[in-house]
Amino acid sequence: MRTLKRYAQTWPLNRPFVIARGASTSIDVIRVELHQEGHVGTGESKPTPRYGHSVESVLADIDEVSLEIEQGIDRKALLERLPAGPARNALDCALWSLECALEGTTPTARLGPPVGREIITAHTISIATPEEMAKAARQELAQGARLLKIKLNDEQVVERVRAVREAAPNVRIIIDANEAWAPQNVEDYCRELAALDVEMIEQPLPAGEDAVLAEFDHPLPLCADESCHTRKDVALLSDRYDMINIKLDKSGGLTEALAMADAAHEQGMAIMVGCMLGTSVAMRAALPVAARASIVDLDGPIWLSEDDVPALDYRDGWVRETHDS
Ligand SMILES: [Mg+2]
Numbered sequence: 001m002r003t004l005k006r007y008a009q010t011w012p013l014n015r016p017f018v019i020a021r022g023a024s025t026s027i028d029v030i031r032v033e034l035h036q037e038g039h040v041g042t043g044e045s046k047p048t049p050r051y052g053h054s055v056e057s058v059l060a061d062i063d064e065v066s067l068e069i070e071q072g073i074d075r076k077a078l079l080e081r082l083p084a085g086p087a088r089n090a091l092d093c094a095l096w097s098l099e100c101a102l103e104g105t106t107p108t109a110r111l112g113p114p115v116g117r118e119i120i121t122a123h124t125i126s127i128a129t130p131e132e133m134a135k136a137a138r139q140e141l142a143q144g145a146r147l148l149k150i151k152l153n154d155e156q157v158v159e160r161v162r163a164v165r166e167a168a169p170n171v172r173i174i175i176d177a178n179e180a181w182a183p184q185n186v187e188d189y190c191r192e193l194a195a196l197d198v199e200m201i202e203q204p205l206p207a208g209e210d211a212v213l214a215e216f217d218h219p220l221p222l223c224a225d226e227s228c229h230t231r232k233d234v235a236l237l238s239d240r241y242d243m244i245n246i247k248l249d250k251s252g253g254l255t256e257a258l259a260m261a262d263a264a265h266e267q268g269m270a271i272m273v274g275c276m277l278g279t280s281v282a283m284r285a286a287l288p289v290a291a292r293a294s295i296v297d298l299d300g301p302i303w304l305s306e307d308d309v310p311a312l313d314y315r316d317g318w319v320r321e322t323h324d325s
Helices: 055-070 075-081 086-101 107-110 129-144 157-167 183-195 209-217 231-237 254-266 278-290
Strands: 005-017 024-035 039-045 123-125 147-151 172-176 198-202 223-225 243-246 270-273 313-315 318-320
Touching: 024 055, 039 086, 039 278, 055 075, 055 243, 075 086, 075 223, 075 254, 086 107, 086 172, 086 254, 086 278, 107 157, 107 278, 123 129, 129 147, 129 157, 147 157, 157 172, 157 183, 183 198, 183 209, 231 254, 231 313, 243 254, 254 278, 270 278
Parallel strands: 123 147, 147 172, 172 198, 198 223, 223 243, 243 270
Antiparallel strands: 005 024, 024 039, 313 318
């Protein structure tokens, strides 16, 4: 017999997280625990208002299938039963975790990366004045960051990136505009940021208003985030984007995320793995995607005042799972 528990948790951030859509000082996550034969499978997801989700709606979505989950439906059946989103993510990751625990293994032992493998993760710089962002970049470098992800809106785009580039002349830089730019500016911004040795730009235009990206040669790779949720989106985006950002909260779990990675590679697109912020429980679940990605952005726990235990090991710009984590 399998028993399901689900509950919400609030985790305070150690500093405000500011992106084009707004600022936050804490995060609410949903936890699912599946208990069976003395083993526990755990999943964590984060409701995102951008996609119409709240703590209440995600808990209600989980309750809708809780009986079927307790009666033993598998991950494949779950894909048909719930739409992509945080409820299915927490359940799918808990099923992966339980399935592996019952076999005496873990999802990362089965799917990679090997325990101890150091994976470079982006460290995020929130939106602030150019001077404040340069200062934040210097602080991240002092912590060992090797890859900075600069959050931008549609103001002071080049000034902000130039300030960070001057503060961090040798570090890898990627940009996330979170849908904030206007179509008429996008080509110029891409050219100017490529000249500042930016490695990639995530979601410059609003999802659904990004057709113009197919109309010019990209001077640097463009990555679909808000435009890309599941594998059915991938082929439709291949003329507009060079990469996709896979997040388990969008794909509705690891099962669909792995299928998206395969679909992107079939289209000749690179993959990035990202997160909605969260504890090491959510980041660990995404590590198998990180093993297949060329850019990894799993810095959620770095933003928390306190992480869940056992925590992943974050230091010197990388993240890794240890035997103790
Ligand atoms: Mg993004």
